[in-house]
Each structure stands twice: as structure tokens, then as C-alpha cells.
Amino acid sequence: MSLLTLNSSATKAREGKHWFARTPHEMPETEETGKTVATIESLSRRRKLRSLLMNCVVVVSACVVVIPVISIFWTALTRGIAQLSPYFLTHNMRGIVGGTYPYGGIFHAISGTVEITGVTMLICAPLGIFAAIYINEYARRSRLSRLVVSAVNIMSGIPSILAGLFAYALFSLLSGVGTINGFVGVVALAVLALPTVIKTSLEAVSRVPDTLRESALALGASRSVMIRKVVLRTALPGLVSAVILAIARIIGETAPLMIAAGIVDNTNFNLFSGRMMTLPAYIYNEYSQGLATCPTAHVASLMPCDPQIRIERAWAAALVLILLVAVFNAVGHWVARRSMAGSRHS
Amino acid sequence: MNENELTIRNLNAYYGGFQAISNVNMNIPAKEVTAFIGPSGCGKSTFLRTLNRMHEEIEGARVEGSIELEGQDLYAHALNPAAVRRHIGMVFQHPNPFPSMSIRDNVLSGLRFNSISCKGEAGDDIVEWALRSANLWDEVKDRLNKPGVGLSGGQQQRLCIARAIALKPEVLLMDEPCSALDPISTRAIEDLILELKQSYTIVIVTHNMQQAARISQKTAFFNLTAVGEPGHLVEMGDTEAMFSHPNMPQTKSYISGQFG
Ligand SMILES: Nc1ncnc2c1ncn2[C@@H]1O[C@H](COP(=O)(O)OP(=O)(O)O)[C@@H](O)[C@H]1O
Ligand SMILES: [Mg+2]
Numbered sequence: 001m002s003l004l005t006l007n008s009s010a011t012k013a014r015e016g017k018h019w020f021a022r023t024p025h026e027m028p029e030t031e032e033t034g035k036t037v038a039t040i041e042s043l044s045r046r047r048k049l050r051s052l053l054m055n056c057v058v059v060v061s062a063c064v065v066v067i068p069v070i071s072i073f074w075t076a077l078t079r080g081i082a083q084l085s086p087y088f089l090t091h092n093m094r095g096i097v098g099g100t101y102p103y104g105g106i107f108h109a110i111s112g113t114v115e116i117t118g119v120t121m122l123i124c125a126p127l128g129i130f131a132a133i134y135i136n137e138y139a140r141r142s143r144l145s146r147l148v149v150s151a152v153n154i155m156s157g158i159p160s161i162l163a164g165l166f167a168y169a170l171f172s173l174l175s176g177v178g179t180i181n182g183f184v185g186v187v188a189l190a191v192l193a194l195p196t197v198i199k200t201s202l203e204a205v206s207r208v209p210d211t212l213r214e215s216a217l218a219l220g221a222s223r224s225v226m227i228r229k230v231v232l233r234t235a236l237p238g239l240v241s242a243v244i245l246a247i248a249r250i251i252g253e254t255a256p257l258m259i260a261a262g263i264v265d266n267t268n269f270n271l272f273s274g275r276m277m278t279l280p281a282y283i284y285n286e287y288s289q290g291l292a293t294c295p296t297a298h299v300a301s302l303m304p305c306d307p308q309i310r311i312e313r314a315w316a317a318a319l320v321l322i323l324l325v326a327v328f329n330a331v332g333h334w335v336a337r338r339s340m341a342g343s344r345h346s
Numbered sequence: 347m348n349e350n351e352l353t354i355r356n357l358n359a360y361y362g363g364f365q366a367i368s369n370v371n372m373n374i375p376a377k378e379v380t381a382f383i384g385p386s387g388c389g390k391s392t393f394l395r396t397l398n399r400m401h402e403e404i405e406g407a408r409v410e411g412s413i414e415l416e417g418q419d420l421y422a423h424a425l426n427p428a429a430v431r432r433h434i435g436m437v438f439q440h441p442n443p444f445p446s447m448s449i450r451d452n453v454l455s456g457l458r459f460n461s462i463s464c465k466g467e468a469g470d471d472i473v474e475w476a477l478r479s480a481n482l483w484d485e486v487k488d489r490l491n492k493p494g495v496g497l498s499g500g501q502q503q504r505l506c507i508a509r510a511i512a513l514k515p516e517v518l519l520m521d522e523p524c525s526a527l528d529p530i531s532t533r534a535i536e537d538l539i540l541e542l543k544q545s546y547t548i549v550i551v552t553h554n555m556q557q558a559a560r561i562s563q564k565t566a567f568f569n570l571t572a573v574g575e576p577g578h579l580v581e582m583g584d585t586e587a588m589f590s591h592p593n594m595p596q597t598k599s600y601i602s603g604q605f606g
Contacts, residue, residue, distance in 0.1 A: 140405075211442045215506070218400055219513065220432040221459035229459060233446040 073322065080319030083312045089320070092277075093265040099292030101304040106317050108267040109282035113324070115271060116182050116261065116278060117251050120189040125243050128197025129232075136205045137227050148198075156195035163191040164256025171260075182271035185261030185278070189253060193246040200245050204238020205231060237336040244332040248325055254280035279321045286314040351376035351517060351547040352397065357411035358576075359392050359401055366392040368576035370411075372566060374517075379539060379548045381558035381585065384568035385600070389577030390551045393568070394519050397549065398434035399427040415516065432460060434517040435510030440526050441502035443494030443509070450490040452505055453477060456513040472512055479545075480508035481538050500531020504538065511546070518542065520550040524557065536561050555601060559589050567597045 083103065091105035135145040167188035171179040208231050216226040232239070262275030263285050287310065294305035306312070352374040359367045367389035374380050382390045395401040396409050399420060413420045420430050435456075443452045453473045457464040464472055473490065477483040482504040486497070494505050503523055510518060520539075524532040539548060539561050552558050558565055566582035581594050592598045 209442070211438055211440060212444060214400065214403070215436075215438065215442055215444070215509075216455075216459060217403055217428075218398065218431050218436040218438075219456035219459050219509065220428040222428055225459050229455070230444060230446075234444065236446065 076315060076319045076322055079312070079315035080317075083309075083316035084319060088313075088316060092267045094267075096265070099294045099305045099307045099309045101306075103306070103309050103313065106279065106282055106313070106320060108264070109277045109279045109317060110320065110324075111267060111269060112182065112261070112276040113251065113279045113321075115269065116185045116189065116257070116276065117247060119183075119271060120186050120193055120250060121243060121247060123186070124190050124193040124197050124246060128194055128242070128246075129201045129239055131198045132201035132205050133227060133231070135202060137223075137231065149202075152195045152198045155191070156199065158191065160188075160192055160253050161255040161259070164188045164259035166191060167256070167260045180260065180262040180275055181273055182261050182268070182276035185257045185276065186271065188256040188260040189250045192253065192256070193250045196246040196249050197242050200242035201235070201239050204235040204242060207238065208234045240332045240336040244329055247328050251325055251328075252280050252321065254284050257281050258284070279317055279324070283314045283317045283321070286310045286317070350374065351416065352549075353412075353414040354397075355412045355414075357393070357396060357409065357413065359389070359396050359409050360407065361392075361404065362406035365576040367396075367568075368578050370579045372579060372582060374547065374549060375564060376547050377543060377545070378563040379543050379550060379561050380564040380566065381562035382549065382551045382566050382568060383553075383555065383558055383600070384577070384580075385570070386553075387573070387577070388568040388570045390568055391521050392577075394521055394549060394551055395436075397517070397519055398436055399430045400436065402427065428460070432456075432513050433515050434519060435513060435515040437503070437506050437510055437518065437520040437523050439522045441499055441506055443497070443502050443505050445493065445495045447494060448491045449477075449486050449494045449497070449505060452494040453508050453512050455509060460513070476508040476512040477505075479511055479542070480504045481534065481541070482508055498531070500527050500534055503527060503531070503535060507535075507538065507542075511542070515546065517547045517549065520548065522551050522553060525553060532557075555589075559585060565589070567592070567594075567600065569596055569600070 088103075088105040089110070090107050091102075092108035093104040096102065096104035131148060135148055139145040167184045168180070170187065171184045212230050212234060213226055216230040217223075221229070257278045258281050261278060261281070263281050264275040264277050268274045268276050289310050291307045292305075292309050294307050295303075350373040352372075354370055354372040354374070357367065357370040358365060370393060382394065384390055392401060397413060397420075401407050401409055409421065415430075415433065419425070420434075443449075444455060447455060450469075450473050451458075453476050454464045454469055457469075457472065474483060474487075477486060482501060485501060486492075486505075489496075494502065497505060503526075507518075507523075524535050527535065536557065539550065542548060550558075550562065562585045564582060565585045565588040567580045567588065568577050569580045570577040580597055581588070581592065583593070588597065589601060592601065
């Protein structure tokens, strides 16, 4: 729309008809007024051209950003919806053979992802927020906090596969070579989540204006009361986003979990023993196996078989993963909004 | 009738190696308004913040000398700075209600910070009393649970005053409390200060000579000899006398310069 209107006004400018020169009934131009209008017009034409160009750039870059997002959602939705059913959400892959019915489900992967991500955040959220509080409130310019900040910066650059290898190697030393379980996955993800939590909560905490800290102290608050009742409360929405961002960072991690938590068909709730499936690992595992084998047509008429089933399951799982992230986001924002003053009672 | 509320002797204040004020001696009378005037950077805010021990919250900052509140040394070793601040409240230049708190919670925040019980009706009474004292009750009584930051600047500043007096302090320190406000809000705060002086000793820093003349009974003029030098107290006296015939020539030139 704006492009169109701009275009038309640019054309009008080219015709030499300015808003201040144009009248409902065209006036004949004298020599002199024509001249001044012409110089102003050339200036204004350049300006309009530039504004048109800027508009194009803005619209194009907005599209470049938005189109892939919409396209990802759309693809996941259209391709994933077919297999998405209560059955799919409540069953695992135990005893599922080839492409033959029944097709199996992702319950084991959902429970694994929720458990591993949840426990990771239970560890990282308090740890990261305490670190941010320490750095910002107790040791603003100390050597230790500078050290922590640079460690965080380095840590946030660690490739995720390395985090997986680290956790695997650590537990091979601690509890025997080849230890693979949910908790090893938790440790791998914690390495990835912690820098995000620290960085983002540090930002949130340092955005709290110093005048609020001073006001609290001037009202006789001790330092710890000031931090608990003013700094943390004021920074809460930012702290919630820190946690959400960290969840978003780790929930789609695949490689470290394949190394540390493994791939398995059955449901396992025990973090500390046995492999644990997760959604990204499930998606990769299904997709990488390609077409499923089906019996000959004669048998297939008795029992349904879908050679594309692995791909369909992968897309359905991807859709669930996206929805899971959306739910985390919604819950986080709801918590943040609820905690603000005023909305509690009204 | 005017016993001295605050007695300041030989006060020096430092920021690390930099001395901001030098050798201030002053008696601040009870239940009156004392105005601090002087050019920017002469240490008015610094001095004000030594009066409730807020100065020491800045890294490297320290104070020498003595300040007594009704004979009790504020810098005595055994004394907790938080206790001093409960008795000497402070209002800042920019209105700053706590954004995470409702109007009600803002008023009660000081009590909560000090673990003073203010649940239920007792809390309601304190809220109403403090907001009435701050001339804000009628404007906010229907939205006590709405955020404090939703108020206008002038209302926010009166909320900050209510928050400070909810702790029933003896002294109220105000550092240019109107400089961020429009003339009408400024007027409301000035009226309020005149009412509050019945019950509180008030010390106010202001850049506005007319304001000092309107609301204060005592005026203290601070100056500094050169930039980088510490500020000092030039003279202090009854506001009327200070504005009509000051003792020191620099006071005269500062006041008349400001009047234009
Ligand atoms: N936090 C601080 N750290 C270091 N120096 C400061 C600080 N605050 C104020 N100063 C210095 O102390 C002097 C007095 O400042 P201030 O008390 O704010 O003056 P005023 O309020 O009269 O304008 C100034 O030279 C100022 O630069
Ligand atoms: Mg100042």
C-alpha cells in the first residue's frame, strides 16, 4: 500500500506538480515561479526517490525475516498434522516394525525432553540468576566477576556437540566408560544453557535503575532485602525471559543429547539409569532412516502399511516441539505479567 | 522553642581521594524547613546524603566529623545505618516509585523492608494516613492496587513522600524534589512541605531561589572556591535575613544573580 502511494506521488513529482504548486484548477505558470518550482522539485524528487528506496529496503527485509518463520510454521503444521493424534502422543516406539500399522508415537520423546529440559533449567535458572546477582550487586568491578563474565562469553561460544562430548567424557570418568542416561544429557545442556541464563539475567538485573536501589536503602532496607524485594522483583520479567531464552536455546539441541542421553524406543522416566529419548533426537532418528519397509502388496491389503511413515512421524514430532516451545513462552509471559503490580487484584 | 534536631560538627566528605565538602558546622532546627542553596557541584547533595548515611553506599566514599540527631551520634559504631535511615527519610530528585509495586505496596514498602507488620487493617490505616499526609489520598483512593508508576510525575513524587513518611521519621531530606516537575505539581509539593513542617524537620536542596524563599525558614548557602576544590558552607541564617541582607558578598551576588 505505502509503496503504491509513494510511487504515485513520485510520478506526480516528476510531472512537476507539487502540493504547493498544484491547485484544483491548474494555474498557468509564469517564467519565474516555474524556475523556483523546478529547483525545489529536483531536490524534492531526490528526497522522494531516497524515501522510496528506503521503503523498499524496509519492506524487503521485513519479508526476508517473516517469510521463513511463517513458512517453517506452515510446513510443520501441514506435514505434521496428519500423524498428530492422541494415540501418537501417548505411545512410544516399542515393538513398531517397519511401516506396518500400528505406527507408534512420541510419548517417550516428549517425556524425555520435558524431563531433561526441566531439570536442566531447575539447575541453571537459580545458578545463573545467583551469578548475575553476585556480579551486579556484590562485586561490580571485582576481578572475580570480570573472570565470570569472560568465562560466560567463552562458554556461550562452545559448539553444542562439544558440550555433549564433555558430558559424556565426564561421566565416563565418574561412573564408568559409556555411561549414557538422562542426567548426562542434563549436564550437556546445562553447559549450553548456563551462559545464556547468566548473560540475559545480568542484563535484566543491570537494567534496574540505581535510584530504586538507593530508595530502598534510604527506607532502611538491608542489602539483601533490597535485592530480594526491589531488584529481583523489578527485574522479574527480564529474568523470566532469560529462562525462556535458555529453554529455547536447548530444547532443540540434538547432537549433544544423541551422545549423552542416547536413542531408545521405550519410555524411561529415570534420569539416572538407561537411555532417554528426546524430541530432536527422535526427529533426526526417524528422518535419517528414510523410507520404511512394507510387506508385499498381498499382505499389505490385510494390514495397512505406510512407507512414508518415518518422515510423517518426524514432521509430527517437529510440530509438537514447536508447540512445546510456544507453550513455554506463553507460560513464561503469563508468569511475568501476573507478577507485576496491579494485575493481581484488578 | 527551636531545639536543634541535627547538629553537624567538622564534617568532611570524600569520594575516594576527592574531597567533596570541607569542614561544615551547622545546626538544623527542629520542625522547620531548612533550604540548601548554592551553585552546582558545591556538594549540597553530598552533604544531604551524609545526613542519613547514604553517602557511604557509594564505593570509596567516606565521612569524617560528627552528626547528632537529638544528641545521638549517627555515625556511632554500634549504630546500623538502616536504623538511621528509618529515622531520617529521603526523597530524590526524580520521582521513583517501585515499578513492581502497587500504590499501596509502595506506601508500605518501607515497613516491609524493615519487617514491621502491616497486614490487613493496620496496613490500610497506615496507607490512608500516609497518603492523606502527602495530600494524595483523594486522588488515588480508588486505585490503591494499581501500579505506582501509572501516576503523573507530581503524584509519583507525593507517593514517594508518602512512602518516606509511612516510617514516621523525624527528619525528611529532599534533594531538588521539584526540579523534574511542572509548575502546578511543584506548587502542590511546596504546599505539602509547608504542611509537613508541623510534624517533621525538613531539609531541602533547591536551585530555585523563589522556592527557597517561599518555603524555608532557614537557608544555608554553600559555595566552592574553584572546580576540584571541596565545597564549604558560606553562611546560614533565617531565610528572610539571608535574602534581604546577607552577611557575605558572595551570598549576595549568588542570590541576586539568580534573581536576575
Ligand atoms: N558518586 C560520585 N563519585 C565521585 N564524585 C562525585 C560523586 N557524586 C558527586 N561527586 C562530586 O562531588 C562534588 C559535589 O557534588 P554534588 O554533591 O552532587 O553537588 P551538588 O548537589 O551541589 O550539585 C562534585 O564535584 C561532584 O563531581
Ligand atoms: Mg545535587
